[in-house]
Amino acid sequence: MLRLAVVLLLLANAGYYAWTQGLLREWGLAPVDESEPQRLQQQIAPNNLRLLPPQRAPGDVGTQAALAAAPASTPAAAATAAAPESAASASATSPDSAPDSAPDSAAASAPASAPAAPAPTNAASVANTSRPADQGEPRVCLQAGVFDADQAQSLRQAAASLPGGSWALEPTTIPGRWMVYMGRFADDDALARKRAELRALKIAYDRPAAALEPGLSLGRFSTEEAAQRGLALLVGQGVRTARVVQERADAPGFTLRLPAVAQSQRARVQATLAPALAGKTLRPCSS
Known part of the structure; x- marks a missing residue:
């Protein structure tokens, strides 16, 4: 009886070994292949995949602040933190019930071919960095x-x-300039006598441009018509020898x-x- 039990155990072990090694696959007896190599062969450009961190809720202020404060030199850490979650979600799906998109998931979970994702960047901090200091000012x-x-x-x-x-x-x-002008005088004595006459008449005067020295300016005007009106007023005050000249052309x-x-x-x-x-x-x- 003991001998029969030993023989049965040996046969059972041999059968289990043959089943696990796929030796009985021709008779339809083989374990489910967990590796699914055919899915890896269906991948398209796996090197272009990037691991991204899980999305955060808009109201998670603490998370956004932590992301904004994270140094820019830690993209590998962000990729490492995201990898366990991706692997866990991939392993939670059974091979028999995997959807058609499983090749993409399998490719995304392959760390050997996926480079590290860049560190998350807070959009508000980027905007504040690139915005000029005077933006928004009147x-x-x-x-x-x-x-x-x-x-x-x-x-x-x-x-x-x-x-x-x-x-x-x-x-x-630059508009031209017109002037009510007296001169040129023969010498400084004649100029001094004319100044005395104008002071007696209480008429203001000043020096003209250098090209019109020695002489006196009794007023400057932006147009010839205005200068003529100014001359008429001076004539009414007793001026006799003044005339209108163009001091400067346009x-x-x-x-x-x-x-x-x-x-x-x-x-x-x-x-x-x-x-x-x-x-x-x-x-x-x-x-």
């Missing part, structure tokens, strides 16, 4: 001028340190325009351009 349009060609060249050199596109020199016309000029200057940058821009503004100041743009 902005104002400023201008100064008019400048002649030489002054415009000095302005170009001074404004070169400002951001590109933040300023422009717009061409314009000339090409330039207006400096800064279309959008932040309030916090206005003083710095003024200081940068001050040496080239020829005594002019930046003022709000006219319409």
Whole structure:
């Protein structure tokens, strides 16, 4: 009886061994193959897969703060933390009930072919880093001028340190200037006598341009018509030898325009351009 029991145990062990090794597969007796090599052969470009950390709930403030504070040099740690969860979810699915997308899951869980995913980045921190310090501040349009060609060249050199596109020199016309003029006088004595006469008549005067010396200016005007009206008034006050002359002809000029200057940058821009503004100041743009 004991001999029969031993023989039966030996036969049972031999049969189990043959079953586990797949020796009885031809008769339909074999264990379920857990490796599923055919699924690995169905993978498409597994090297392009990236392991991503699990998504966090929008309201999880603590998690977002932790992600924002994480150093940028820890992408491998993030990938390692995500790997156990991916492996656990893959092993929880039985081979018989695996969906058609199982090849993708198997490929995603293969650590040998998937490089480390980049560290998660907090979108708010990126926006704050790339946003200029003056973004959101009120902005104002400023201008100064008019400048002649030489002054415009000095302005170009001074404004070169400002951001590109933040300023422009717009061409314009420097209007001519007309003057009620007395002269030229023969000598300084004649000039002194005429000044005395004008003081007696209580008429103001000043020196004209160098090209009209020795002489006296009784008023400057932007148009010839205005100068003629000014001369008529002086004639009524007793002036007899004055006439209207053009002190300066129309000339090409330039207006400096800064279309959008932040309030916090206005003083710095003024200081940068001050040496080239020829005594002019930046003022709000006219319409």
